[in-house]
Amino acid sequence: MIKLEHLSVRRGATQVLHDISAEIPRARITAVVGPSGAGKSTLLATLNGLLRPSLGRITVDGARVLEQRDSLREYRRRTATVFQEHALIDRLSAIDNVLLGLADQRHPLSPLPWPQAMRYRAAEALDEVGLLQRSAVRASNLSGGERQRVGVARALIRKPSLLLGDEPFAAVDPALVRQMGDILRRMAMRDGMTVILVMHQIDIALSLADKVIALAAGRIVFDGAPASFNADVQRRIFRVNAAKSFVDTADSIYEYQESNHVEFYAKALVLANRSQ
Numbered sequence: 683m684i685k686l687e688h689l690s691v692r693r694g695a696t697q698v699l700h701d702i703s704a705e706i707p708r709a710r711i712t713a714v715v716g717p718s719g720a721g722k723s724t725l726l727a728t729l730n731g732l733l734r735p736s737l738g739r740i741t742v743d744g745a746r747v748l749e750q751r752d753s754l755r756e757y758r759r760r761t762a763t764v765f766q767e768h769a770l771i772d773r774l775s776a777i778d779n780v781l782l783g784l785a786d787q788r789h790p791l792s793p794l795p796w797p798q799a800m801r802y803r804a805a806e807a808l809d810e811v812g813l814l815q816r817s818a819v820r821a822s823n824l825s826g827g828e829r830q831r832v833g834v835a836r837a838l839i840r841k842p843s844l845l846l847g848d849e850p851f852a853a854v855d856p857a858l859v860r861q862m863g864d865i866l867r868r869m870a871m872r873d874g875m876t877v878i879l880v881m882h883q884i885d886i887a888l889s890l891a892d893k894v895i896a897l898a899a900g901r902i903v904f905d906g907a908p909a910s911f912n913a914d915v916q917r918r919i920f921r922v923n924a925a926k927s928f929v930d931t932a933d934s935i936y937e938y939q940e941s942n943h944v945e946f947y948a949k950a951l952v953l954a955n956r957s958q
């Protein structure tokens with residue numbers, strides 16, 4: 683289990699995450715939802731060890747692994763990421779793209795072919811996502827959904843304990859999202875892999891995840907099972923966000939229009955409404 687305790691995370695001069703406490707269960711899918719700018723990607727980058735919290739702590743099975751260089755390196759070796767744009771290399775075959783998931787495990791300039799054992803793992807990962815038959819096809823000749831599955835296989839080849847995805851299914855149709863969800867759930871249960879997916883579409887998150895964490899304006903506004911996420915919670919998420927963007931907008935307009943309060947409030951309101 684990953685435990686977040688009173689995390690605060692800053693980016694530049696801004697505090698983006700405020701007092702985040704949550705538990706992320708092992709071998710389950712946790713979805714992180716919330717409006718744009720809520721801090722979802724920031725939370726993921728913190729969980730990936732790319733950003734350090736300014737306050738609070740993260741423990742994995744009770745240990746503070748992200749704070750020491752050696753344990754952080756080991757943690758990151760056991761973590762894999764699925765990207766929204768899949769980030770495939772078009773001229774390489776599906777299987778060669780999957781092998782890139784292991785690029786940190788051999789010399790980057792090695793002219794040698796990939797070792798047999800690694801190629802076998804790549805084939806296994808492609809089989810896992812139902813693409814073994816397509817392993818020799820160039821990425822440029824794959825469909826959008828197939829490319830996404832290659833992206834997932836490239837993460838799975840690492841046999842990660844933790845799989846992170848930042849909107850990995852944003853460009854994939856709902857039927858395929860369900861299929862990907864089933865694949866991830868099967869692997870989570872079988873291999874004890876912990877899955878954390880940032881998602882825009884709340885309905886898909888609710889159908890895919892075992893647990894949902896909703897952020898608004900850098901704070902947790904919901905943490906629980908999909909079944910207890912209702913319309914009321916959804917309204918709360920968007921109201922907090924609208925209030926924050928109103929304050930932000932008002933602040934920035936105020937700098938320009940200190941002297942004209944009426945116009946300043948009118949514009950702030952228009953902008954805040956527009957950003958809802």
Ligand SMILES: Nc1ncnc2c1ncn2[C@@H]1O[C@H](COP(=O)(O)OP(=O)(O)OP(=O)(O)O)[C@@H](O)[C@H]1O
Nearest residue numbers: 693694695696698717718719720721722723724725
């Ligand atoms: N490098 C940065 N420096 C300063 N502020 C940043 C930086 N990156 C993000 N932010 C700010 O942090 C806040 C949260 O950003 P984040 O990218 O985590 O949101 P998000 O929930 O992932 O949004 P989206 O759904 O649009 O991807 C935003 O207000 C954003 O402007």
Ligand SMILES: [Mg+2]
Nearest residue numbers: 722723724848
């Ligand atoms: Mg984001």
